[in-house]
Amino acid sequence: MSQLDPTLMFDKARAAQYDSQFARANAFRDVIHLVTDLAFASLPNDARILVVGAGTGSEIIALAARHSSWHFTAVDPAGAMLEVFREKAIAAGILDRCTIHVGYIETLADLPLHDAATSLLVSHFLQTDASRGAFFAEIAARLKPGALLVNADLAADMTEKISARLYATWEQMLRETGADAAGLDNYRAGFGKDFAVHTPAAVEALIENNGFERPSPVLQTLLMRTWLTAKT
């Protein structure tokens, strides 16, 4: 696997503070959830949603609150993140509508095909084109033909002059969500290495070449881009 171990990056300590750490930037999270909810409006009442890299499952909590009979398959290798999600699902009374899989998407056992999928801020952790492409292909394999996918990732053309201003604004968000000077240095050193920062066009090509239609950009929140597409 061409990525840092997510069970170390998203360990118990990180999982415990993940939801509160970015409170200042909750509007970014919420607008991605709103766009996802709008995109999925035509799904049937009994829709099955595959949520890859679910983490603490905020996208599931948001969608489940508005769609009382949708079923969710939450997939994530980081068990500590999914444990936080499990507690949130119990509190929200939706655990019986969730299948929780601790592991990578390729280890997800045969389940009925899904009507839609989300992958929010996940695929950039896969650092090579090959592994990132395979990730999208594994999602496509678990979807019905025509099923929708909302994918969000960090993406930017860092060779463009304007990207420096964008990065500075992103860094301000990190500062205001608790990063100190050492943390910002560390983040800068890992940018594009610990996680991929492909250009938007490169991410779109990886999605399109691995089982999906050409994705439509539906949202940009600083360095985060969100696309909507459908399985071919």
Ligand SMILES: C[S@@+](CC[C@H](N)C(=O)[O-])C[C@H]1O[C@@H](n2cnc3c(N)ncnc32)[C@H](O)[C@@H]1O
């Ligand atoms: C930044 S968090 C996003 C969590 C959630 N989707 C959200 O929007 O709040 C990224 C999550 O992706 C998971 N992840 C990393 N690599 C993954 C992979 N190859 N497959 C599935 N999940 C992965 C991490 O464990 C982590 O929980």
